[in-house]
Amino acid sequence: MKHFNSVLKKASCLLLAIGVCLSMTGCYFSGYLTPETQGSTEETEQQDDAYKQKLDEIIALLDQYYVDDYSTEELGDYLAEAAIASTGDRWSYYISAEEYDAYTEGNANAYVGIGVTIQLTNEDDEGFTIVSVTHNSPAEAAGLQNGDMIVAVEGENAVEMGMTEAQHRVRGEEGTDVNITILREGKEIDVTITRQVIEVEVVEYELFDNNVGYIKINNFDTHSSRDSIAAIEDLISRGADSLLFDLRFNPGGMKHELVALLDYLLPEGPLFRSVDYKGKEEVDYSDESCLDIPMAVLINDDSYSAAEFFAAALQEYEAGVIVGTQTCGKANYQQTFRLSDGSAIAISTGHYQTPNGVTLADVGVTPDVIVEVDEETYLNLYYEKVGHTDDAQLQAAITALGK
Numbered sequence: 185m186k187h188f189n190s191v192l193k194k195a196s197c198l199l200l201a202i203g204v205c206l207s208m209t210g211c212y213f214s215g216y217l218t219p220e221t222q223g224s225t226e227e228t229e230q231q232d233d234a235y236k237q238k239l240d241e242i243i244a245l246l247d248q249y250y251v252d253d254y255s256t257e258e259l260g261d262y263l264a265e266a267a268i269a270s271t272g273d274r275w276s277y278y279i280s281a282e283e284y285d286a287y288t289e290g291n292a293n294a295y296v297g298i299g300v301t302i303q304l305t306n307e308d309d310e311g312f313t314i315v316s317v318t319h320n321s322p323a324e325a326a327g328l329q330n331g332d333m334i335v336a337v338e339g340e341n342a343v344e345m346g347m348t349e350a351q352h353r354v355r356g357e358e359g360t361d362v363n364i365t366i367l368r369e370g371k372e373i374d375v376t377i378t379r380q381v382i383e384v385e386v387v388e389y390e391l392f393d394n395n396v397g398y399i400k401i402n403n404f405d406t407h408s409s410r411d412s413i414a415a416i417e418d419l420i421s422r423g424a425d426s427l428l429f430d431l432r433f434n435p436g437g438m439k440h441e442l443v444a445l446l447d448y449l450l451p452e453g454p455l456f457r458s459v460d461y462k463g464k465e466e467v468d469y470s471d472e473s474c475l476d477i478p479m480a481v482l483i484n485d486d487s488y489s490a491a492e493f494f495a496a497a498l499q500e501y502e503a504g505v506i507v508g509t510q511t512c513g514k515a516n517y518q519q520t521f522r523l524s525d526g527s528a529i530a531i532s533t534g535h536y537q538t539p540n541g542v543t544l545a546d547v548g549v550t551p552d553v554i555v556e557v558d559e560e561t562y563l564n565l566y567y568e569k570v571g572h573t574d575d576a577q578l579q580a581a582i583t584a585l586g587k
Contacts (some may be wrong), residue, residue: 360382449498500538
């Protein structure tokens, strides 16, 4: 049986923040929380004693009466999740130690691997089918193709280990080799590939026949502003006379990435306002330089945080027409605190507002042109199964641009 002290040690990790990164504000720093910064009082100490006593009682009863064994590691994760859930804040969350690397990779829009996307196409398939190969990746250099099926990683059956484990095995340290076995036209082929840093394609763009420059921004994490501005400049050089930003299903990201793109697009004035847990207000401003071109923004129910504030800023500056459906209304930003056991918590430490000081909390952005879609179409849009000509929201945005 496991005992209370080890569980309490795990649970107390919640109070020890080792590395702190502010996602939406794009600030990063390291440090320890001291008793002074924690602001401990006699009342909070009594509350701490009460919940520790309750936890002690529960663990003691489990140790004495529970019929099976249990894992204190799993219990620690559940305790951490429960502590965050007790705030009632839907935007705060817990990240296990096992999930942390994937979490940081996601924020960086990069990972170490070979550069393929896989899926289990049919339940009885012998392996995982490659559905895309990243351009200029080790996988492309090794000759891997869409439709190839990964049947083994380092000689072990890929399907038996499961997709998550297969992905984990293919990834690893930069510069190291991984051996995979692919099935192509009924023949197995062994391939050794050297892992490299792979940048995720965060921005997709194309020039439509009517000279509308279409830019889909998948998130506002690392290098999203760089890639968005590069896409805009390339489209304009090729004859684009208006821009359509697609932020549907965009989960948001870092404030400095959002502000950099807004600064490029908008004239002089406030771009973004934030108020932290101490009541300190910070306002980011744009310079005089701006882009004088008709713009439209596509949003939907799953446009979050930075995506919402991008649309709101263009709407308030009357710089673009907003098309689609109401956004979710996320107005808290989170700091991510690394814990001593390698896990982390992301908790809301402030609120943000539009350039005009409007909160979007639980309200979101109301489009200038509302275009609803049914549930089936919504899912097909998410999985990118709807062509541009059949996309009613996209076509409405083109019409709103006067095309």
